[in-house]
Amino acid sequence: MENLNTIKMENLNKYVNNYITNKYVLEFVNKSAEICNPDKIYFCDGLEEEKKFLTGEAVKSGELIELNQEKFPGCILHRTAINDVARTEHLTYICTTKKEDAGPTNNWKSPEDAYEELSGYFRDSMKGRTMYVIPFMMGVPGSKMNKIGVELTDSIYVVLNMRIMTHTGRIVADDIIENNFTKGLHSKGELNLEKRRICHFPEDNTIMSVNSGYGGNVLLGKKCLALRIASYLSRKEGWMAEHMFLADIQTPDGKKFYIAGAFPSACGKTNLSMLIPPESLSGYKVRVIGDDIAWMYIGDDSRLWAINPEAGFFGVVPGTNIKTNKNAMLTIKKNTIFTNVLLKEDNTVWWEGMEDPPDKGIDWKGDAWTKDMKDEKGNLVPGEHPNSRFTAPISQCPVVSHEFSNSKGVPISAILFGGRRESVVPIVYESFNWQHGVFIGASLRSETTAAAMGVGKVVRNDPMAMIPFCGYNMGDYFTNWLDIGKRMKFPPKIFFVNWFRKNREGKFLWPGYGENLRVIEWIIKRCDTFSNNKEKEAVETPVGYIPAADAINTKGIEISKQDIKELLNIDVQEWLKEADEIDKFFSKFDRMPKELIKELNNLRERLKK
Ligand code: OXD
Numbered sequence: 001m002e003n004l005n006t007i008k009m010e011n012l013n014k015y016v017n018n019y020i021t022n023k024y025v026l027e028f029v030n031k032s033a034e035i036c037n038p039d040k041i042y043f044c045d046g047l048e049e050e051k052k053f054l055t056g057e058a059v060k061s062g063e064l065i066e067l068n069q070e071k072f073p074g075c076i077l078h079r080t081a082i083n084d085v086a087r088t089e090h091l092t093y094i095c096t097t098k099k100e101d102a103g104p105t106n107n108w109k110s111p112e113d114a115y116e117e118l119s120g121y122f123r124d125s126m127k128g129r130t131m132y133v134i135p136f137m138m139g140v141p142g143s144k145m146n147k148i149g150v151e152l153t154d155s156i157y158v159v160l161n162m163r164i165m166t167h168t169g170r171i172v173a174d175d176i177i178e179n180n181f182t183k184g185l186h187s188k189g190e191l192n193l194e195k196r197r198i199c200h201f202p203e204d205n206t207i208m209s210v211n212s213g214y215g216g217n218v219l220l221g222k223k224c225l226a227l228r229i230a231s232y233l234s235r236k237e238g239w240m241a242e243h244m245f246l247a248d249i250q251t252p253d254g255k256k257f258y259i260a261g262a263f264p265s266a267c268g269k270t271n272l273s274m275l276i277p278p279e280s281l282s283g284y285k286v287r288v289i290g291d292d293i294a295w296m297y298i299g300d301d302s303r304l305w306a307i308n309p310e311a312g313f314f315g316v317v318p319g320t321n322i323k324t325n326k327n328a329m330l331t332i333k334k335n336t337i338f339t340n341v342l343l344k345e346d347n348t349v350w351w352e353g354m355e356d357p358p359d360k361g362i363d364w365k366g367d368a369w370t371k372d373m374k375d376e377k378g379n380l381v382p383g384e385h386p387n388s389r390f391t392a393p394i395s396q397c398p399v400v401s402h403e404f405s406n407s408k409g410v411p412i413s414a415i416l417f418g419g420r421r422e423s424v425v426p427i428v429y430e431s432f433n434w435q436h437g438v439f440i441g442a443s444l445r446s447e448t449t450a451a452a453m454g455v456g457k458v459v460r461n462d463p464m465a466m467i468p469f470c471g472y473n474m475g476d477y478f479t480n481w482l483d484i485g486k487r488m489k490f491p492p493k494i495f496f497v498n499w500f501r502k503n504r505e506g507k508f509l510w511p512g513y514g515e516n517l518r519v520i521e522w523i524i525k526r527c528d529t530f531s532n533n534k535e536k537e538a539v540e541t542p543v544g545y546i547p548a549a550d551a552i553n554t555k556g557i558e559i560s561k562q563d564i565k566e567l568l569n570i571d572v573q574e575w576l577k578e579a580d581e582i583d584k585f586f587s588k589f590d591r592m593p594k595e596l597i598k599e600l601n602n603l604r605e606r607l608k609k
């Protein structure tokens with residue numbers, strides 16, 4: 001093989017199972033091997049036998065625990081290091097030549113400095129280990145949106161996750177044309193938090209991640225490629241890469257609506273995308289297309305179309321149970337990787353709320369655990385980590401939409417932005433138009449969750465739920481949204497939803513979960529161009545349209561008129577303060593589009609009237 005001539009014999013001798021001939025891929029492997037110095041270089045083919053073989057290796061080394069195969073066929077458990085349980089946003093960088101291209105919301109390093117620092121951390125990091133080469137594809141087979149990457153990693157956990165989350169192996173390798181792929185290099189290194197770095201080089205189409213083994217930091221197809229690198233590319237190429245679920249909703253009279261929704265991490269995208277309709281709305285069918293990422297483009301019909309570039313769910317475990325999300329529970333009964341949950345004595349898994357607690361087990365840290373164990377403050381010790389996860393194929397979900405594998409994607413009727421807000425923000429409101437909708441997305445604020453390490457619980461600005469994931473200057477990102485709007489004749493309507501509003505006693509006002517379909521029903525009616533009573537169902541307020549008094553169907557739930565009123569309440573003084581917070585955030589940007597400043601001024605004027 002001619003291409004192999006360029007590769008040092010020393011590295012060639014390490015090759016196992018190589019079937020790749022693309023010279024650029026081999027060059028990348030070779031160069032990375034020079035630095036990381038693995039014992040072996042194994043080319044993943046993605047075949048079923050390989051999964052068995054790698055799982056066996058990882059079970060032998062203790063990286064994975066095989067679960068009870070009768071009760072959980074094909075399932076395994078992994079425990080991360082205690083200092084490595086969530087995305088580390090403060091150690092995540094966008095490395096562009098000019099600092100202003102990363103913008104005020106990203107950590108920045110110059111590519112030169114970053115490569116130099118990283119080569120130190122990667123030096124000999126794979127000594128005594130195998131480097132796994134994973135060709136992967138983000139997208140839907142046959143879609144023109146697809147992107148290809150090659151991830152090199154020293155973690156079998158990563159290989160097995162990537163097999164679920166993306167399309168990997170031989171079926172992908174043939175599609176790599178020349179140098180047209182994202183290069184991803186990952187090493188667990190020493191899992192040293194001080195030396196952890198998740199670096200993106202959008203100008204070089206490269207990602208480097210070191211000293212972490214946590215999914216969001218190391219499954220490089222997901223947040224790193226499908227959001228950060230893809231968002232950068234989408235700006236150049238005129239499309240959008242978004243942190244959104246995609247759901248297929250069928251009304252009782254058979255109409256179809258596809259909705260996309262951007263909520264920050266751990267705010268219920270997975271639950272909403274596969275919810276079970278309550279009895280009084282049982283004529284509806286909700287089917288999932290995606291739970292985390294959407295790639296959106298303008299179709300020939302001048303509407304916005306979307307695909308889910310992922311093949312798996314990397315879902316949050318706590319709060320998932322038969323009552324809150326039966327479809328997720330059925331999805332994760334087989335071929336699932338659990339991370340940081342409790343291991344029971346019968347080699348099955350448990351987490352708070354899943355079912356009655358076992359008497360004892362081994363907790364996520366690997367320590368013996370009993371159900372009445374308390375910490376120094378007298379609180380019960382949880383068996384699982386608050387950001388424990390499941391990785392499972394989307395195809396296993398009982399309500400997977402057949403559109404999941406449609407390479408064209410689906411036309412979007414409504415975009416939802418959502419956040420976790422105890423007060424101020426009503427349960428739902430609708431924008432006046434696309435530009436105002438972009439403003440609503442850009443001013444999204446939400447309480448932080450356990451999905452990111454070390455941010456505490458605060459309300460933070462999280463435009464379009466993309467603050468941790470936008471791979472370039474967010475001012476330019478807003479301009480991209482506005483530009484896309486200008487290019488569409490039939491843009492989707494844009495809404496904001498907030499399931500988390502509380503009353504004065506600190507209790508949630510809205511039951512949430514499946515009942516959220518009641519709000520979705522109102523949204524759908526607003527999007528239905530053939531519905532003749534939509535005007536009657538909404539009231540104009542300074543922040544947008546809200547449902548009229550009886551427009552949300554409450555048949556079958558106990559909720560007082562007063563609570564509904566509170567859920568829809570817009571307090572002018574609170575909103576003026578909200579506008580000040582938005583203003584403070586917007587003023588960080590040199591590149592804030594003037595249209596959004598105008599929208600902020602308009603909001604203030606409407607509130608003052
Ligand atoms: C995720 C996240 O894992 O947003 O999806 O953290």
Ligand code: MN
Nearest residue numbers: 243264265292
């Ligand atoms: Mn996410």
